[in-house]
Amino acid sequence: MSALIEIAGLTKRFGAFTAVDNVSFDVARGEVLGFLGPNGAGKSTTMKMLAGFVTPTSGTARICGHDVRSHSVQARRELGYLPEGAPTYPEMSVLGFLQFCGRLRGFSGRELRERVDHAVALTTLGGVRLQPVETLSKGFKRRVGLAQALLHDPAVLVLDEPTDGLDPNQKHGVRELIRQMAPSKAIVISTHILEEVDAVCTRAIVIANGRIVADATPAELAKRHPSGKLDDVFRAMTAPKTAEAA
């Protein structure tokens, strides 16, 4: 079976600056890919291109075989996407917001209600469903964004820092959720929390200065440093090699 996410030669330049440089990888069903890298390495830009929000300078990205540029709407139907910072409309209630997303995903009537209820239950938002999003804490907002991405039970999930701002219990909850969903989906999560990679990912890609510098399972990755710690591997791969560092 072919991969659900296929990225080939993806490049994005902003003027003279190359944010993402010739990135290629596939993600198959059942895989949870941890997308690692320091801030500004090109993680979010790659995910934005995959979601069809940023237009690549060159290269292609496909979701379930649909090219994100030429068959953008079909590709987006198969995709659940949590943008960086989990943006939501502040004046809307949690329920109103999820219903809006559900309607745009083509649900109505009873099916819409069931989908929203299910997503609310998965992300344990039941207690705040009628509250305006702007009154919620950061962790709740993030889960509202996550609920939106799960509404239509998509084959492909792309989550940009899904556990940022959550407390340890909520982090655990989200990781459990990702683990449960993993067998039926292709999931990409970006993070700079390395314990998360150990906890949920079956594979990790390290990106630095827009290029892929490693693509392996977390265990293999850890072996690349004498200490056997992901932290050390990450630092060795991505730390800027400047005079002051020496």
Next chain:
Amino acid sequence: MFSIRSMMAVTRRELNSYFATPVAAVFIVIFLALQGVLTFNLGNFFARDQADLAPFFSFIPWVFLLLVPAITMRLWAEERRLGTIELLLTLPLRQSEAVAGKFLAAWAFCAVALALTFPFWITVNVLGTPDNAVIACGYLGALLVAGAFLSVGAAMSAVTKNQVIAFVLALAVCFIFAVASYPLVTDFIARSSPDLATLARRISMNDRFLSFTRGEIELRDVIYFFSFIGFWLFLNSVIVEHRKAD
């Protein structure tokens, strides 16, 4: 394929957000108060001793000129500032559906504000026997002027994430179309190029609106307004596509 359902989902959300924030109340109160003062005091509504709404309609384009950019300035600029544009445009929704949905919501809102001027219509019917068909034409014209200004404002809002800039740009562009046929303007232009003065008269909104208020609906005027709106909505889509991720 353009999906009416997706467009209506956007329209519904936008309309709700007007009424969830003080925007709707402030706009409607100021609109009605301004129209009241202008019509009854400056417009000599009673002293004219004529049963029509000519003074009411003569001020409407100017009131819209001031207030319509205030409605449209947030349409795209706020999505950009909050980051929700990334969410909206990664849902399975075409740009054209989002653009049309937002425009329709703003237009429906203006229609509500316009409908709330019904006491003027009752007043004139109590005091005399006006030609209500002419008044209906005037209202139609006013709605078209509002639509035209809204389409400009929506496109200007897509240019920037700063709402003040969006407001000023919309006001400036609408002003040009509002005054282009005034003798002061055309005489000035005619001094350097008579052809340009003719063009200015053609693209102007004011003369066309005035013929509506006299009860004359001409096909070319209707076509003018709809192609005007269509042009700016198209431009709006292009701007959103081009600058969505900036």
